[in-house]
Amino acid sequence: MSDDATDSASPDVNSKAATLRGLYESDTILRVVNVWDAVSTKVVADVPGTTAIATAGHSIAASLGYDDGGMPLDVALKAIEPIVAATSLPVTADLDDGYSDPGETTRRAIGIGxxxxxxxxxxxxxxESVARVRAIIAAAQAEGVDFQLNARTDAIARGGDRAKADSIADAIARGKAFLDEGATAVFVPGAVTRDDVEQLVAGLGRGKLSVIGLPGALPAAEYEELGVARISYGPLVQRVALRAVRDLAADLYGSGVIPTDTPALN
Known part of the structure; x- marks a missing residue:
């Protein structure tokens, strides 16, 4: 579908949207290992247990020389397109804050699959935040796609010096409003402890909270037990990969050689 399409979405797009909805609604937590280009997509997609592909906006931006949140929309969509083409799995994309027109951003994203x-x-x-979610859902409905919006609130991540209890209350209020507008789940970065997650699940409902798996966070199985819908890993996946590159380079500048068991993943 071209990014100027206004007709109903293709059967393939609708099928993938339905698959992604089913993954969110399952009692099993949706685990996504975030990718940033076609080759990382192919590697992750080939791992048993991968059910969907999620892009990491931070990682895409870094790979193209932009700061996180500073990548122009046209550049972001151009980078996402080969990711969609590299897999038959449903792709959910990091679209930053939706840019200047979140509805149009959504329409264009649907246009590339x-x-x-x-x-x-x-x-x-x-x-304003609620209105932007409303615009995203309306644009997807106009395209005929059951678009799965993981609406992120930075109530904790950008909460500053306010009390954690106030940030959690704000996250719940925003999240409930996003869900009322048609969001599938609510992503709350900074919800790391069991107590945080229990409060958020109590406020939003089981199967509605999305978290990021940071170093020191709970294991995915424990989040699943608590009623979390999705766990992703954002830029951490790329950081692990880049550490491997850095360490290999340091070794090769010494007395090292390429390991004989190196797989031809590219």
């Missing part, structure tokens, strides 16, 4: 997205509120005013 994306069937879900993370869009962050950056702790904008409550009404």
């Amino acid at each position: 994306v069937v879900g997205a993370n869009v962050e509120d950056r702790l904008k005013a409550f009404d």
Whole structure:
């Protein structure tokens, strides 16, 4: 579908959207290992247990020389397109804050085959944040796609010096409003402890919270037990890969050689 399409979505796109919805609604937590280009997509997609592909906006931006959140929309979509083409799995994309027109951003993302997205509120005013979610859902409905929005609130991540209890209350209020507008799940970065997650699940409902697996966070199985819908790993996946590159380079500058068991993943 071209990015100017206004007709109903293709059967393939609708099928992938339905698959992604089923993954969110399952009692089994949706685990996504974030990718940033075609080859990382192919490697992750080939791993048994991979059911969907999620892009990492931070990682894509870094690979193209941009700061996180500083990548132009046209550049972001151009980078996401080969990721979609590299897999038959549903792709959910990190679309930053939705850019200047989140509805149009969503329409264009659907046009390249994306069937879900993370869009962050950056702790904008409550009404503005809700209106942006509303625009995303309306645009997807106009395209005829059951788009799976993982609506991110930075209520904790950007909460600053306010009490954690106030940030959690804000995350729940924003999240409930996003869900009421049609979001599939609510992504709350910074929800790391069991107590945080229990409060958020109690406020949003089981199967509605999405978290990021940071170093020191709970294991995915424990999040699943608590009723979390999805866990992703954001830029951490690329950081692990880059550490391997750095360590190999240091070894090769010494007395090292390429390991004989290196797989031809590219």
